[in-house]
Amino acid sequence: MIEEQYIDLVTAYLDGSITQEQRVLLDELIDEGDIDILDIKQMEKLYNQLGQLQDSQPTNQLRDNFYAMLENERQASQKASKIITRLTRFFTVRRIQFWGAAAAIFLVGMLAGNLLTPFRNYRHQMNHLSSQVSKMREVMMLNLLDASSPSDRLKAVNISTDIKSADDQVIEALLKTLNNDPNVNVRLASIEALVRHANNPKARQGLVEAISKQTSPQIQVALADAMEALQEKKSIDDLEKLLHQKQLDSNVRDKLQHTIAALKS
């Protein structure tokens, strides 16, 4: 048996890559009996016999499969190449600048929108809530004005002063109170309330028309004060008519004269 220390020599001999020096060394080892020549020839025979073992050849199917795969890959590669080309065209410097600017504007818009939206919502909710409260006040006021108790009706009139933008229904209710309520204090309060809503033409007109209908000196003086405060010159005729009434209280007369003079000046 050949010792494994001579493997380099043996394997070189087997595959034919043995050098001249190795050949000399191998011959020496054979001569000296360190390597059995029959042993190495037996190995050589077996190594050579391997070449006679049955082999096989590939079928045409292998070639067909390969070229089909190659074609698929080529098509896939061309598609990828087209996409890259389109992307490259799309992302030219000018287009990048354009789309960059567009994206920046869009982002700023989004940001501003996001920042302002909560406030807008908050404001909207507040307005809605305020409107709801006004409606509730209005309903409460209208109900209380029909109450039998003067204090309730007084409350109703006071509530009306809290309604910022009173609608015609409120104004009409206040004017009705002014002209028909049996209680002087309620009527006085209604004058005060109507003055607060003097930006409504119906309120002003109602106050002017009420001058001729009122008989209570307190109300007459309050109306005269209101006309003076509102600088309502349309009331001069009604005030003068009232002034000519014979049963008029002297204090009222003085007040009316003063007011008419103030309005005419």
Next chain:
Amino acid sequence: MLKVKDGDLDKLGLLFERYHRRLYHFFYRLTHRRDVSEDLVQGVFERILKYRNTYTDNGSFATWIFQIARNLHIDHYREHKKEKQTDHFTDWEQLEGTNLESEQEQQESEELKLLQQAMDELEDTKKQTLILSRYQGFKYKEIADIMDCTESAVKVRIYRAIREMEAHINKLKRDQL
């Protein structure tokens, strides 16, 4: 291969024509299955396409492609471990069916049969090493690169493979007596 790497896929056809038979023989010696061997050859070229960007011009292309082939065979062996990888399919009928006129021819045929059986009994690494050396004509240094081991280890594997085959053939001969 560098042209394939640069996208010139047509050049892979040239590589196929140059290497597919060698690869087929390598796989066939290991598996004795024509269909499996053809699939594995196809697999080698699929991997070349897939990993073409990793190719570097450092070593020989033949070494690189057989590294792929060897790894593919290892993967195939793992996937089909439960099956008998080398099914010892040898078309002995074909051999025996031929008209063996002389006693000498019959004896040679018998010897080849035993040789094939002995080779099939080899452990996979030794068999691959022997095939790369005896059939593919690679030098020991190249085989070392393909098998990712030292040149000395390659020589030891060759030596031991032949010794084991001798021993196995002798045992088979004894069993026949």
